[in-house]
Amino acid sequence: MTSCSPSGFQEDTPAWSGHKPHSLRDWHSEPIHIAVTGIAGSGKSTLINTLRGLGPGDQGAAPVGVTESTQQPKDYPHPWYPNLVFWDLPGIGTKLNPRHTYLRKISLEKYDFVLIVSATRFTEDDLWLAAKLQRLDKGFYFIRTRLDEDIANDRRDHPGSHNEENVIRKIRRDCLHKLNAGGIIARVLVISGRKEHREFWDLPELMESLGIPTPVSRGFLTMFISSFVVSFLLLFSCLNITTCLHNVLRCIKRKVFNHTAGTRHTICR
Ligand SMILES: Nc1nc2c(ncn2[C@@H]2O[C@H](COP(=O)(O)OP(=O)(O)OP(=O)(O)O)[C@@H](O)[C@H]2O)c(=O)[nH]1
Ligand SMILES: [Mg+2]
Numbered sequence: 001m002t003s004c005s006p007s008g009f010q011e012d013t014p015a016w017s018g019h020k021p022h023s024l025r026d027w028h029s030e031p032i033h034i035a036v037t038g039i040a041g042s043g044k045s046t047l048i049n050t051l052r053g054l055g056p057g058d059q060g061a062a063p064v065g066v067t068e069s070t071q072q073p074k075d076y077p078h079p080w081y082p083n084l085v086f087w088d089l090p091g092i093g094t095k096l097n098p099r100h101t102y103l104r105k106i107s108l109e110k111y112d113f114v115l116i117v118s119a120t121r122f123t124e125d126d127l128w129l130a131a132k133l134q135r136l137d138k139g140f141y142f143i144r145t146r147l148d149e150d151i152a153n154d155r156r157d158h159p160g161s162h163n164e165e166n167v168i169r170k171i172r173r174d175c176l177h178k179l180n181a182g183g184i185i186a187r188v189l190v191i192s193g194r195k196e197h198r199e200f201w202d203l204p205e206l207m208e209s210l211g212i213p214t215p216v217s218r219g220f221l222t223m224f225i226s227s228f229v230v231s232f233l234l235l236f237s238c239l240n241i242t243t244c245l246h247n248v249l250r251c252i253k254r255k256v257f258n259h260t261a262g263t264r265h266t267i268c269r
Contacts, residue, residue, distance in 0.1 A: 024113060024139075025211035027083040033075075034084070034210070035108060038117035039125050040068055040091025043145040047117055047193035048086045050203070051212060052078050055195045062088045068096065073106055084210065087111060093125045103132065114140040117193075120150075122178045130184045141187045141209075144175050147201055148192040168201065 026032055036044045045062035054061040062076055063069050070090050078084040092102045108114060114133055118126045126142075133140045150171060155162045168190055175188045189202035197203065204214040 024209055027081060027211065029083075031083045031085060032112045033087060033110075035073075035087045035089055035106070035111035035114045036117060037089045037106065037108065037114060037129060038091065038143075039119070039123055040094045040097070041066075042091065042117045042119040043193040044091065044117045045070055045088050047115070047143065047145060047191075048076050048088050050193055050195045050198055051086060051207065051210065052076060053080075053195075068094055071096070078212070081212070084212070092129065093123070099125065099128060108133065109136050109138065111138070114138055115143050116140055117143045117145055118175070119144070119146040122175055127178065127182045127184070130179060130186060131182060134184050134186075141189055141206070142175060142179060143206070144171055144188060144190045145193045147171065147190050148194065148197055 024032065024034075036048055038044055045064045046056065049056055049058070049061045049064070052061075056064045060076075060079070062074070068091065070088050072090065074088050076086045076088060078086070089106045090097050092099060097105065116126060116129050116133070130140070130142060147168065151164055151167050154167045172188055172190050175190075179186050179188070189206050191197070191201050191203040191206065193203075198207070199214075207214045
């Protein structure tokens, strides 16, 4: 499936409509469509790129920018796992996408799972989206992104008392508290969506939930393969050294024997 026309998305009901996966990792056997929504500029496209292992300038990456970038829903299959399809949705709350036309435009109910991406302050739109999804009985995670900026700001604002763990705890608690106050129970993950931060905070946890190998697990695999190769090379060189030593010993033995034989021969004469 490719990107949709403004009207096409609504009318052209996708084949996966109504499908409910048992687990987010079901994409191993069948396609899973994950919508990424949230307020405009929160970092939706950036997160999709990072989850697909891409930077913003890479070929096939979703366009990102400081002004409204995503205008229409567009699918982005994972480059290595094409069954895992992310949908980059336009941001809610702009003049082009006010709340009252948003749901009609994006048809949230058609996706298998949703990531709500929120940044800086918790907004009315964040709560509204979460409430709609809960009412639709649609699985979703609440992703609080741009944590790197919050940490840097807090360090600047409170140089004497800055503590990264406290900043993370405060943000997580704030999101949970506001969601719960609105009657919503959701999993909150606190991340930076930038590719260079994919090993930090809750991003590896999000990747694991989606069944995407994390840089950490890939690191273990690389370490395992490298140690196997190194052990093999060591064994190989040991065998070579043994063979060399064996040959040298044989040479020495032959020389000594020849020398002794020569001496004996001379004495006999
Ligand atoms: N520091 C930091 N910047 C981010 C992060 N996520 C996104 N950005 C930046 O924020 C800007 C907007 O990001 P996008 O990914 O385009 O946001 P979006 O939600 O897709 O925007 P729209 O499609 O316009 O709704 C870009 O300049 C990104 O580089 C993050 O986690 N940390
Ligand atoms: Mg975007």
